[in-house]
Structures are given as structure tokens and as C-alpha cells.
Amino acid sequence: MPFDPKRFDQVALRPNGIDTAFGVPDTNLSGLLTFFSATKPVSKHIVTANEGAAVALAAGYYLSTGNIAMVYMQNSGLANALSPLQSIAAKEVFGIPMLLLIGWRGKSAEEEELQDAAVGPRLLGNLETNGIPYQEIPTCIHRAREAIARLLGRSVQEKTPVALIAPRDTFAEYEVDETPEFTSSIKVSYPGITEWISWSPSHLPLSRKDTIRCIMGQMAAQDLSVSSLGGNTREYYMLCKEMNRPINRNFFCLGAMGHVYALSYGVSMGFSSGRIFCIDGDGSFLMHAGNNVLLAGTAPSNLIHIVIYNGVHASTGNHPVAIRRENLISLARGLPYEQKFFVDDAEGLENACKCAEGSTLIVVAVNRLLQKDLPAPSESPHELKNVFMRSLL
Structure with a gap:
């Protein structure tokens, strides 16, 4: 049964210290991300133009706060994230802990879209090749919390990004009265130069x-x-x-x-x-x-x-x-x-x-x-x- 997004946040994420998220949306994560957009201020949730920017934001956030952020993406976006993952966050370089939440599209042949035919089956191999520890989300919410705790412990101890993998139907939809509007923490203007x-x-x-x-x-x-x-x-x-x-x-x-x-x-x-x-x-x-x-x-x-x-x-x-x-x-x-x-x-x-x-x-x-x-x-x-x-x- 899919996780209720609000309950997943309250039971699995927040008890593990995860309250800040950056990333590019994925359909497998849609319900959770709708919940984030409806409930989190800009200081806690930013939808970025690409996955690499989300990794860079999480790295900078850790440098100034010592806190770990979550970076979300679909599996095809991992390629966009690799530059900052490998040259900033990797344990061989600066060693920045962070939690990647990756939607696993194309896990099996019957759920593949054409564009997922190559990247879906290779996701776990790509993570292993890049030295990123990972675990698929357990279907029990309490086990999910424990899995996140283990991953974060490893992230801190080994100074490395870690990944939580979310296949299709991991999250239920989150119902809101209307689509959340983008709100800025400052007045946005377009003055001349x-x-x-x-x-x-x-x-x-x-x-x-x-x-x-x-x-x-x-x-x-x-x-x-x-x-x-x-x-x-x-x-x-x-x-x-x-x-x-x-x-x-x-x-x-x-x-x-x-x-x-x-x-x-x-x-x-x-x-x-x-x-x-x-x-x-x-x-x-x-x-x-x-x-x-x-x-x-x-x-x-x-x-x-x-x-x-x-x-x-x-x-x-x-x-x-x-x-x-x-x-x-x-x-x-x-x-x-x-x-x-x-x-x-x-x-x-x-x-x-x-x-x-x-x-x-x-x-x-x-x-x-x-x-x-x-x-x-x-x-x-x-x-x-x-x-x-x-x-x-």
C-alpha cells in the first residue's frame, strides 16, 4: 500500500532530521513532492532547474549548517547530478553527506516507457559504479524510517551521499484544494542593468x-x-x-x-x-x-x-x-x-x-x-x- 506523504514525512523523514529538500520532480515521487510544495517554505524546499543544482544546494546547505538535506530526482536525472556528486560531494573530494531520493522508473520491463528502457535497469549498477550506497524503500513505514536512519548513519560515517530508491506506487497522491502557487521569500523584479x-x-x-x-x-x-x-x-x-x-x-x-x-x-x-x-x-x-x-x-x-x-x-x-x-x-x-x-x-x-x-x-x-x-x-x-x-x- 502506498505511503501517505504526510505520514511518511512525520514518521520516516523528520525523526531522521530530514526537513529540507531540493530537486527535480518525478512521477514516482509526485504525492510526496506535492505535500512539500503545499507545506514547506522556500527556505526548506526548492525545485531546481536541474538535478546538479539540487546537489550543489545540498552541499552548500551542509557546509553552513552541518545538516543533511534530501535531493530528489528520477533515475534519468542521476546523470545530470553526477558532476557535483563526483567533484564536490564524493568522499574522495569534500565528503558531503546527503540523502538522494531517486524515483525508479523502468524497474521492470512491463512498466518501462521507451525512454526508460536503458536507464531503468541500470540504475543500481550506476549507483554502485559511482560508489553511492543505496537501499530500496521498504514497504512498511517503520522499516522505511529504520532504513533511512541506517543510510544517514553511513552517509555521516563514510562522508558520502547515499540513495533511497522509490519504485512506482511508493507514495499515494496528496490532495490539495488547488495547485500550490510559487511564492518567493523576496520581491522578484526585473530591473535594468x-x-x-x-x-x-x-x-x-x-x-x-x-x-x-x-x-x-x-x-x-x-x-x-x-x-x-x-x-x-x-x-x-x-x-x-x-x-x-x-x-x-x-x-x-x-x-x-x-x-x-x-x-x-x-x-x-x-x-x-x-x-x-x-x-x-x-x-x-x-x-x-x-x-x-x-x-x-x-x-x-x-x-x-x-x-x-x-x-x-x-x-x-x-x-x-x-x-x-x-x-x-x-x-x-x-x-x-x-x-x-x-x-x-x-x-x-x-x-x-x-x-x-x-x-x-x-x-x-x-x-x-x-x-x-x-x-x-x-x-x-x-x-x-x-x-x-x-x-x-
């Missing part, structure tokens, strides 16, 4: 390193930053060493391209005593821009998203990012950040940081001068995670 442009595109004064140094100069002692993979993280790390500055107030995102804003948003859910500077690259920003469309409208006022725009994938050989300046400005103009700035020098960047009073996007046009052989952090990912989390206590 403020441009402080002083230089021609061929004579830009700021390099990526200059930009990150300027951002660091705008950070107060209580502020945090999160830097995206590749050059941004390495430049930040090198500047910390050059300036004899501690590294514990920045989270160095070593992988999961395109998910640093979702990760920063997750951090913001447990941190309100200062600002959070999310330092992103243009290629990374564009890779999962759909996530930013959904998250920017509900982002807290202390989250500042800074995109360094040099028009190339610098870390992999300066291959072009195929978007012109005017197209990037047009894209930014339509995003639901409360404030948006386009700048190209230190004064403009400093002014934008000082003016940031709500959910903010700052695009910084920079030149392509890059230092070669940038050092990677010498600390292990677990050491980087631990010093960052301790700095929030």
Missing part, C-alpha cells in the same frame, strides 16, 4: 587576478566567499598566500562547473551574519544559467554573484566562450536579481559591491592576461572543507 563602462573591449584594465584582489578588498571580516573551479579558485588561493591572508573564509570549489551559484545559495541558507561573494566565471555562469534564473529571484540580500567575463575558457586553453558582450548584457537584463551591474574597472567594481543591497549580479569585463602555472591548493579537499566550516562556528 546599471553599466559603469569606461574602457573599450580591446583596452580593459582589469585582469582576473586584479578583479579577485579587488573583491577580496571589499570583504569585511564577517564576510565569506565561494570561488568557482579552475583559475578563479587558483588565483584566490595564490592571492591568499601572497597577502598572508587566511584561506578559511573562502570555499574553494574544485569542480562541478556551472554550480557555484547554487552552492553559494546553499551556504546562504545557514549564514546571515555577513555577505557571501560568489566568484564565478563566464563559461561556468552560462553552463547552467537556468539554475540562476530560478534561484536569483529567491536569493537572500547578502548573496552577491560576481561573474568574471573574459570571453574564454581560460583554464582549458583559452577557447572562446561564444557570447558577445552585448548578448551577455541582454541576458543579464532579463534575470531576476534585484540589482545588476556591468563594470570594467576597479572603481566600478568597488561601487557595485558597495551599492549591493539585495540579490545582486555583477558582471566584470576583464582582459585576458593570465599568470601561467597557477598553484592548486596544497591542502586536501577535506582540510579545505573543515577549515571553512569551522570558520562559521
